[in-house]
Amino acid sequence: MAEPLFACRDVAMDFGTRRVLEGVSLAAHAGEVLGVVGPNGAGKTTLFEILSGRLRPATGQVLFDGIDVTAEPIHLRARRGIARTYQSPVVPEALAVGEVLKAARQAYAPYLTAHHAEWAASRVGLTVPHDVVAGSLGTLDRRRLLLACLLMRRPRVLLMDEPAAGLIDAEVDVIDGIVDTLARELNVAVLLVEHRLELLASIADRVLVLDAGRPIAEGSPHRVFDEPQVRAAYFEADPA
């Protein structure tokens, strides 16, 4: 198989004197969905902060397309095509949807036109009128709007931190479809933090399981979720 598009090697992270990640390695190819799971506090979001460039790891490397980007700040990684979404879909409450899309494309590249925004909105199924105020959108449309803003930039790697949080089952299916489109049609390497294992089982090619900052399993979802160590750490520890 070709070299992975995005990878990290032996990442460790400390908050003060507390080690919250240790020995974490992963690799994702273009067009692949890699699930990252683990109980609350396992270090999933911290790992995403390191992969996106908001935090520098204590040790270890982050590699994009074979280049060591560990020391590169978040905005330069974004330019390379590494995008991320956050657990809470925070939108500019007072702006209209059209204004948010316009601001996103102009901030990124003035040459992007309204057609790019239309294309991105359609790929994520954002159909609300552009004069609707973003602050009035429900959780799913907020996530769609934020994804459309990212998609205009044609990301090559997308880190999604709990994109199904706060959604009802029918809406989770929509997210499932969007992830599928991003990976299979747009060839994005998608890294997905998700608590709902059934969602991952249906869309992830592989999953990485973290427990207390350490990787405890990696492989196809069905095999990994059956491992006794994973069942003990995840199913029995997670109250969700």
Ligand SMILES: Nc1ncnc2c1ncn2[C@@H]1O[C@H](COP(=O)(O)OP(=O)(O)OP(=O)(O)O)[C@@H](O)[C@H]1O
């Ligand atoms: N900025 C910070 N300063 C100090 N400790 C932090 C900070 N951010 C996270 N932590 C701690 O690091 C550990 C990992 O947190 P993290 O948010 O990465 O976990 P998570 O797997 O994303 O959890 P959840 O499923 O609840 O989102 C937790 O013990 C958390 O309390």
Ligand SMILES: [Mg+2]
């Ligand atoms: Mg988290």
